[in-house]
Amino acid sequence: MYKYSVILISLLSMVLFVWALNVEDEYGARALGMGRTFVAVADDGYSALWNPAGMDFFKERTLTAMFSRLYWGVDNDAIGQGFLSYIHHWDGIGSAGITVTQLFSNIWWETRAVFSYGKRIGGKFSVGMNMKLLRNEVVKSNITYTEQPGDIEHGISNPAEDPFFAANGWSKIGFTGDVGAMYKPNRKLTIGLMAANLTQPDMSFAGIGAEGKEPLSIRVGASYWIKDNILPAFDIRYLNDEVNGKNIIRPNIGVEYWFAGKNIAVRSGFNPEEYAFGFTYRSRKSLDLQVDYAFIYPLSDVRQTGATSHKLSATLRFLPPPKPLFDLALRTTNMSAYPQNAIIGEPINIKAVVENLGERDVDEYKVSLYYEDPEQGWVLAAPVKTVKEKLEPGAKKEIEWSWTAGQKGHYQFFAAVDDDGIAIPNLHGSISEIDEDNNKGFVEFTVFPLPEGTVSPVENSLEISQVTLIREEEPIVPVIFFDPMEHRVDDRFQHMLSVISERLRKNPDIHINLYGYYNPESDGDIYEFGEKLALNRAKAVRSVLFHRFPDIRDQIHIVAPPAYDPAHYRSGKSEDHLPEDRARAEAENRRVEMRTYVEGFQDWEPTVFFNKNSA
The missing domain is CATH 2.60.40.10 (Immunoglobulins)
Structure with missing residues (x-):
């Protein structure tokens, strides 16, 4: 009898344990390693669960997966989590994601399917929402029972034939939704808000009401970048789930530090229930793979069993392909x-x-x-x-x-x-x-009109006594500047480029080499994607140059890396300037330079001799 009582008590404990969980608060090794302070960060594949408004603030498409073993040290069961998510972006429409999560053990499965949408409103504000399908299940096929002498006399029967589940079923399905908002007044500060489980569905098998509802969770927080590599964050979470007659309000604090190159990061976080730390490796190559790890040490009574949790997740990032141009x-x-x-x-x-x-x-x-x-x-x-x-x-x-x-x-x-x-x-x-x-x-x-009358031709002559040749040149600055992440030529350069194309048409032995550049601070610091952006800028300038005179196409050449460094600074790094000058400095680095040469004389260098007495 004791054996089967343990089974039923364990099952009931598991159900109560799962009710207490909140999906948006349990996934992402990076977020958990920061002590769950992520509502104002939400800039990766886990943003759909932590704050869907964050999805439209980054451009990469992401494919994210996670697996973790919970509470190592707890015997006789294997409690784990699984996560799979994909986020996609559309220009002008917004960003959408689909996420599937699972919490599982030997006899309990909890599945969540989440459909997310986020949209920027202006350049600094974004809103998002989730629609969630919830399903809880007791795995009947994993329940084993071997009849023992005396079971019938003591009222012990096969748990798989329990009348409670016969009356209420072995699974429960529910629906709910989340909303989020994010505000970025500048590049460093972010403020986030997330409200989850708005409808508070009753996920109990017997429909017991308030005690079986998924609790409403509201989280508000802020993060701030210090020197572009240190990210402290702070959250406050309200949970509409009474403990000792009071709803739960808990603070969370975390910090993340990225080393030079932003390939490796370490982080740590704290809240009243746990202490956490973790690290990240990100390749930042054409195959941009990010691997996150977190170790969580509970501060509740669970720690007395020696139970800890390890979280491991991986994210692949894909930049959207450059858009082909219409012209x-x-x-x-x-x-x-x-x-x-x-x-x-x-x-x-x-x-x-x-x-x-x-x-x-x-x-x-x-x-x-x-x-x-x-x-x-x-x-x-x-x-x-x-x-x-x-x-x-x-x-x-x-x-x-x-x-x-x-x-x-x-x-x-x-x-x-x-x-x-x-x-x-x-x-x-x-x-x-x-x-x-x-x-x-x-x-x-x-x-x-039809001719009328007669026409009498008269011999005429024109004598030119003098020819005056006037040559007028317009000064040209051979540099085109671009907005961040853009490769469209601004209208203010159209006149200058039309003058250059006219001069190329009149001088077929003159050629132009185009060198495209990008600025790592404002265009992104991934070299492969910056290189593509630099080449697209050079292509855009070339298209404008020969649109009036297609015959000059062969006089215009695009120089491709590695013949030069497309990340070369024209005016230095942003950090080398005063704050009020940084925007102008970054703008000068986002450019295309034009360099001319005479066909057949590419390797010649002009030399000017001066009289020794000249000033």
């Missing part, structure tokens, strides 16, 4: 009209060439043709054409119209690609392009 072009140099001198009533054939200067296929686009009428203003010369023919990168498509003039005059016709014609002469399209200044071209022609 359609329709330029004046590729437009024509025939005849150039037409007669009223004579059809005029107008042609324009659409080019795909970008990196992505374009499946459908619109082209408009319009002019300015002296009386009606801007009018469409023909219905807007919709081209449903794939235009691959580097490909061209000729568009043709026929128009007949009703009155004489000199006409200037404009054609525009990716334009639906509802806002002429302004562009109104649907394709987000890297450069929309090259979407419009024009052609001119003259329409005459």
